[in-house]
Amino acid sequence: MTEPVEILRAYRVTLDPNPTQELTLAQHAGAARWAFNHALAVKMAAREQWKGTVAALVAAGASEEDARRQARVPTPTKPAIQKALNKVKGDDRQGVAGVCPWWHVVSTYAFQSAFLDADMAWKAWLDSLAGRRRGRRVGCPRFKKKGRSRDSFRLHHDVRRPTIRPVTTRRLLLPRIGEVRTHDSLKRLMRALDRRSGVIQSVTVSRGAHRWYASVLVREWIALPAPNRAQRAAGTVGIDLGPRSPVTLSTGERLFTHRAQARHARALAKAFRTVARTMKGSRRRGKAQRRLARLQHLEAARRSTDMHRLTKRLATGWAMVAVPDLQAAGMTHPARGTGSKAGAGRRPRRALNRVLRDISPSEVRRQLDYKTVWYGSRISIVDYGYPSNKTCSACGTAKTTLALSERVFHCTACGLSMDRDVNTARAIARFAVASDRGETENARGAPVRPIRPVRTVTRGTSMREGPPTGGSPQCSDAQASPRTITQTGEGSAHRQQG
Ligand SMILES: [Zn+2]
Known part of the structure; x- marks a missing residue:
């Protein structure tokens, strides 16, 4: 055993929302999609403007290289996008028209984390273009389309009043949505909070066909074990x-010597045929498609x-x-x-x-x-x-x-x-x-051990937002703990209900 280190672990459960809650969840997912697309459009507009400036400079006689260097059009990131949006969003409660007068219906975090996601997607693309990123090539971020993209949103924990917490082993409190029943037990999450002094960071809620899932991200302390x-x-x-x-x-x-699709193979084939026999845009087609999506999702969950x-x-x-x-x-x-x-x-x-x-x-x-x-x-x-x-x-x-x-x-x-x-x-x-040299590397080529300091952590869901006003309280945590590793994965109740 070594000294305890801080890790980020995700606890994922299947939600069992009532009809009202389900509607609110869908509204949040819709708002997050809208916010992501809005941020992306702003960034793309800035890039077009930059291209125009470069073209104008080249036309004026500058070399392509110089023009690229001289043309300065900053790409807006979350703070700028948010500030600009606040002026034009409107408010349907007071009859003020705007681009998203319905914003008050959902948590502000749904917007904020979507803006951050857009920032990360944009950066990943530019880094990939410039060769600063290892792994597979990352393309230009695309707009999210309703029905095509995964419905999902992320809410952050408000430390001033705990807004995300397990109320009982079967009820999870979510901000703006309320207490949602869960299919899986929250026992492992509660244990992490109690025994490993875990602190909830955020919750990502996503839909897979007919089901809603909540993945609760927890910062906790564990002693890294040696092999037993x-x-x-x-x-x-x-x-x-x-x-x-x-x-x-x-x-x-x-x-896995059995065919991995065996269980639903026949039902899936039938669902495919039913969809193929229906007319585009018909109600029967919608129904058949939902059934197909459901089966495909169950198959993916099993895998x-x-x-x-x-x-x-x-x-x-x-x-x-x-x-x-x-x-x-x-x-x-x-x-x-x-x-x-x-x-x-x-x-x-x-x-x-x-x-x-x-x-x-x-x-x-x-x-x-x-x-x-x-x-x-x-x-x-x-x-x-x-x-x-x-x-x-x-x-x-x-x-x-x-x-x-x-x-x-x-x-x-x-x-x-x-x-x-x-x-x-x-x-x-x-x-x-x-060839064992006593060290290992992770997928991006960075060493898994020694453990990286918390400040340099940028991977995945460890990006965090502070509350809308005031500083980020997690930062003080970060300074107190010299080392951390970020790994998210299935922590609890992984078995899906079949
Ligand atoms: Zn031999």
């Missing part, structure tokens, strides 16, 4: 992700639960978890092939694509990133350049070629004969142990 005896004894586990059996462990165990179970088991069962560094984006190829290769290797690829959609390697990786920290283990990312599937896990001899159809790995050097996937998983574990 069982974990040390188990050592390192290697994982292979492949088309025949989605997940193979170096222990020889195969997981998510499976993945959480897997990552928790891996993080708690071994001292080190070795995973291949797969780029999920690069791995899913069009099943039909492209150009002259159309049709080539079609079936294995389609099978692989289906598997990678069912268990997302990047999501497994993201969950392992924080769960290994919680449970005292470490993650090791094995470079994709390492030919683990062609390397003998016993003697380390690499083959030059290996057809996908060869299911058993035969080593000509040492005579090993073993199932291909198990051999790959073992080779990954072997490579991880051999």
Whole structure:
């Protein structure tokens, strides 16, 4: 055990709102979507203005490069956007027309966090353009469309009077919405508040088809555990992700061998056909679409639960978890092939694509990133350049070629004969142990340990807003605690109601 560190953990529950509350939730989601689009439009207008200024300077004889440097049109961020909006929003209670006279119906935080989200999306895009951001390319933020985008909003905790709190194990108090019943127990959240001196930071409410979820973000203290005896004894586990059996462990165990969609496959196919037979814009079509969305959401929830179970088991069962560094984006190829290769290797690829959609390697990786920290283990990312599937896990001899159809790995050097996937998983574990330098990296290339100081934390939901007036009270917390790590994930009541 080391000294306790501050972490951010999310506790997610399914809400059971009454009809009035459901309407309020939908209004908040609508307001957040409107605010995001408003902020984005303001930013885009500023960028157009900047482009115009550059063009004018170039026309006046300046070089393109100089013009870009000289043209100064600041992109408005949250404070400026908010200030400008306050002047024109109007108020329908007093009959004052404006761009959003209904603003008082929803919490001001719905607007504020949407403005922040727009700031972050815009920055991610510019950083990606300039090569300052690792990972997949980030595109220009798009407008959120009703019915297309995920309904969601974030409310922040007002420290002056606690507005977000579990009232009982089945009732969650939300600002402006009131006490909402929950399907899942809030016991784990209450325990975090009591025993780990947790402080609620914010709540993100989102809709998935017919259900509303609340994810409560808590800042709490935990002692980072060292691997326990069982974990040390188990050592390192290697994982292979492949088309025949989605997940193979170096222990020889195969997981998710059943078709991941099996449970709702028939109902889903039927729901698709029903939608296809209805007329566009008809009431029957709306009904059929809702039914389809519902089934798809249940399927996604189940997949998510499976993945959480897997990552928790891996993080708690071994001292080190070795995973291949797969780029999920690069791995899913069009099943039909492209150009002259159309049709080539079609079936294995389609099978692989289906598997990678069912268990997302990047999501497994993201969950392992924080769960290994919680449970005292470490993650090791094995470079994709390492030919683990062609390397003998016993003697380390690499083959030059290996057809996908060869299911058993035969080593000509040492005579090993073993199932291909198990051999790959073992080779990954072997490579991880051999190259272990006692440190790990997270998905963005930053070290997971040592733990970063709180001030530099900018990832995900750890962005925070202070109350509308006065300073940000969380800042003083931050100074008092020298170190923090930010990981959000399923903390409580993960099992979805089926
Ligand atoms: Zn060998």
